[in-house]
Amino acid sequence: MADSPIVELQGLCAGYGEIQVLWGIDIAVRRGEITALIGSNGAGKTTLMRALSGLIPTQGGIYFADDKDVTGDRAAQILARGIVHVPEGRRLFGAMSVEDNLLMGAYSRKVSRGELNRDLDRVYGTFPKLCDRRHQAAATLSGGEQQMCAIGRGLMSAPRLLMIDELSLGLSPLLVEQLVAALRALNAEGMSILLVEQDVITALDLCHSAFIMDMGRIVRHGEGAQLLADPIIRDAYLGVLET
Amino acid sequence: MLAAQIIINALVLGCLYACIAIGFSLVWGVLNVINLIHGSIIVLGAYLAWGAYQSMAISPWYVLPVAVPVFFVFGYLLQRLLLNRVLHAPVLVTLTLTFGLDLILNNAMIYFFKADYRKLTLKPPMGSVSLFHVVVPVDRLIATVLALALTGLLYLLLRHSRIGRAIVAVRLDRDAAILMGVDVRSIYAIAFGIGAALAGCAGVLMALIFPISALTSSSYLDKAFVVCVLGGLGSVSGALAGGLLLALVEGIGSAAIGPAYATTLSFALLIVFLLFRPQGLLGRKGFE
Ligand SMILES: Nc1ncnc2c1ncn2[C@@H]1O[C@H](COP(=O)(O)OP(=O)(O)OP(=O)(O)O)[C@@H](O)[C@H]1O
Numbered sequence: 001m002a003d004s005p006i007v008e009l010q011g012l013c014a015g016y017g018e019i020q021v022l023w024g025i026d027i028a029v030r031r032g033e034i035t036a037l038i039g040s041n042g043a044g045k046t047t048l049m050r051a052l053s054g055l056i057p058t059q060g061g062i063y064f065a066d067d068k069d070v071t072g073d074r075a076a077q078i079l080a081r082g083i084v085h086v087p088e089g090r091r092l093f094g095a096m097s098v099e100d101n102l103l104m105g106a107y108s109r110k111v112s113r114g115e116l117n118r119d120l121d122r123v124y125g126t127f128p129k130l131c132d133r134r135h136q137a138a139a140t141l142s143g144g145e146q147q148m149c150a151i152g153r154g155l156m157s158a159p160r161l162l163m164i165d166e167l168s169l170g171l172s173p174l175l176v177e178q179l180v181a182a183l184r185a186l187n188a189e190g191m192s193i194l195l196v197e198q199d200v201i202t203a204l205d206l207c208h209s210a211f212i213m214d215m216g217r218i219v220r221h222g223e224g225a226q227l228l229a230d231p232i233i234r235d236a237y238l239g240v241l242e243t
Numbered sequence: 244m245l246a247a248q249i250i251i252n253a254l255v256l257g258c259l260y261a262c263i264a265i266g267f268s269l270v271w272g273v274l275n276v277i278n279l280i281h282g283s284i285i286v287l288g289a290y291l292a293w294g295a296y297q298s299m300a301i302s303p304w305y306v307l308p309v310a311v312p313v314f315f316v317f318g319y320l321l322q323r324l325l326l327n328r329v330l331h332a333p334v335l336v337t338l339t340l341t342f343g344l345d346l347i348l349n350n351a352m353i354y355f356f357k358a359d360y361r362k363l364t365l366k367p368p369m370g371s372v373s374l375f376h377v378v379v380p381v382d383r384l385i386a387t388v389l390a391l392a393l394t395g396l397l398y399l400l401l402r403h404s405r406i407g408r409a410i411v412a413v414r415l416d417r418d419a420a421i422l423m424g425v426d427v428r429s430i431y432a433i434a435f436g437i438g439a440a441l442a443g444c445a446g447v448l449m450a451l452i453f454p455i456s457a458l459t460s461s462s463y464l465d466k467a468f469v470v471c472v473l474g475g476l477g478s479v480s481g482a483l484a485g486g487l488l489l490a491l492v493e494g495i496g497s498a499a500i501g502p503a504y505a506t507t508l509s510f511a512l513l514i515v516f517l518l519f520r521p522q523g524l525l526g527r528k529g530f531e
C-alpha cells in the first residue's frame with residue numbers, strides 16, 4: 001500500500017462533448033512525492049486535471065485512486081478521497097471574503113467548528129498575508145494573494161493529493177519562491193502534490209518526477225533531475241533560455 | 244404633513260415590495276430562472292392566511308412558521324422533480340415551464356376559491372397609530388416589520404450559514420463550487436425552496452393588506468420583476484433599495500398625477516433603468 005500510487009490512470013480518454021482531448025493517458029502519481037505535469041499550451045494538462053477531479057466525465061480508460069476503481073465517480077466523491085484540485089485561474093469566489101472562500105474549501109468535510117478554526121489557523125500560518133486580509137473580498141486581492149487564497153482553500157479540503165494548475169502564472173519570481181517553499185513544507189509533512197507548471201525549470205527542480213504531455217498524450221516520463229539534464233527536453237522547453 | 248404621510252406610506256409599502264421580490268430575485272440570481280410561478284405562490288400564501296383566519300381564527304403572523312416549511316418543501320420538490328430536468332436547456336424552456344406551472348396553479352386556485360376577491364378582516368380591527376398627523380394602520384405596520392424581518396433572515400442565512408455560502412458560491416462560480424464538493428442540483432432545489440418559502444410568507448403578509456384573488460398574481464409578479472430591475476439582481480439590499488424606490492415613485496406619482504398612473508410611472512421607470520442602468524441601483528455579481 002505504501003508504495004502503491006495514490007492516483008493511477010490507464011488509457012484514460014476525456015474531452016468536452018464530441019471533442020476528444022486526452023488520448024489514452026497512462027500515469028501513476030506516487031504517494032508522498034511531488035509530481036510535475038509539463039507541456040506546451042493546449043497539450044491537455046488542464047483537461048487532465050479536470051478529469052482527475054471529476055469535473056468532466058471520462059470517455060474511456062480506467063482511473064484508480066488508492067487502488068480503487070473510481071472511474072465515473074462524481075467530483076464530490078473524488079474530493080472525499082482527499083484528491084483536491086486548485087484550478088487554473090484560481091477561480092475564487094470574488095464577492096466573498098477570504099475567510100468565506102477558505103470555509104468553502106471545507107464545505108464537504110463533516111468536522112466541528114473547532115477543527116475548522118484550527119485548519120484556518122494552519123492556513124493563516126502558512127500564508128500570513130491571508131490573515132491580514134481575511135475579511136476582504138477575494139476579488140480585491142493581488143494576484144499573488146489570490147493564488148495563496150486558492151491554495152489555502154484547497155488545503156481546507158484536507159488534501160492527501162493536492163493538484164495545482166498553473167502555480168506561478170502571473171506571479172513575481174520572489175512570490176513563486178515563497179509558494180515553492182510552502183509546497184516543499186507541505187510535501188515534507190507527507191502531502192502528495194501534482195503540479196502543472198509553465199516554468200519548466202522551477203517545475204523540474206521542485207518535483208521528484210515529471211510527465212511530459214503533448215497533444216493529449218504523455219510523451220515522456222522521468223525523474224526531475226534526469227529530465228532537466230536531457231538534451232531533447234532542454235531543446236524543446238528550455239531552448240529560449242539557453243541562448 | 245401630506246408629504247410626510249406619502250413618505251411613510253412609501254416606506255411601509257417598500258418593505259412589503261422588497262419582501263415580494265427577494266425570493267424571486269434569489270431564484271433569478273442563483274438559478275438564472277425567471278420564475279413565473281412566483282406571483283401565484285404569493286397568492287397561495289395569502290389564501291393560506293385567509294383560510295387559517297376564517298376557519299380557525301389564527302392570525303396571519305402565527306401562520307408564518309407553518310408557511311415556511313410548507314412552501315419550502317413545495318418549492319424544493321418543484322425544482323427537484325421538474326426544473327432540474329431542464330437546467331441546461333435554453334432560458335426559453337425554463338420560462339415556458341414556469342409559465343405552464345403558473346397556469347396550473349393559478350387555475351387551480353380559481354377553481355377552488357373562485358375568482359371573487361376575498362378580504363381578511365381582523366376582528367376586532369387593530370386600529371392605527373398616528374404620530375404628528377401621520378397615520379399608519381397597525382396591521383400594516385406589523386406586516387412591514389415582519390417583511391423586514393424575513394428580508395433580514397435571508398441576508399443572515401446567505402452571509403453566515405454553510406448552506407448560504409454554498410448558494411452564493413454556486414451563483415458566483417458553478418464549476419469552482421463543484422470542486423468544493425457542492426451538489427449543485429441540491430443547492431438549486433434549496434434555493435428554489437427558499438424562494439418559494441419567501442413568496443408564501445410574503446403572501447401571508449399581503450393578506451393583511453390587499454384583497455385576495457388568483458387574479459392578483461400577475462400584479463405581484465410584475466412588482467417583483469420591477470423591483471429586481473430597479474434594485475439590481477444579486478443582493479438582499481438591492482431588493483430592499485428597489486422596493487423602496489418603486490414604492491416612493493408610485494406614492495409620489497399617484498399623489499402628483501393620480502393613482503391611475505402609478506403603474507404606468509413604475510414601468511416607465513423600469514424602461515429608463517433598463518436603458519441607462521441595467522445593473523440596477525445595487526446590482527452586482529454574487530448574492531449577498
Ligand atoms: N471547455 C472546452 N471546450 C472545448 N474544448 C476545450 C475546452 N477547454 C479546453 N479545450 C481544448 O482542449 C485542448 C486542451 O486544453 P487544456 O486547457 O487542457 O490545455 P492546457 O495544456 O491546460 O493548456 P495551457 O497550458 O494553455 O493551460 C485545447 O485544444 C483546447 O482548445
Ligand SMILES: [Mg+2]
Pocket residue numbers: 045046047088165
Ligand atoms: Mg491549462
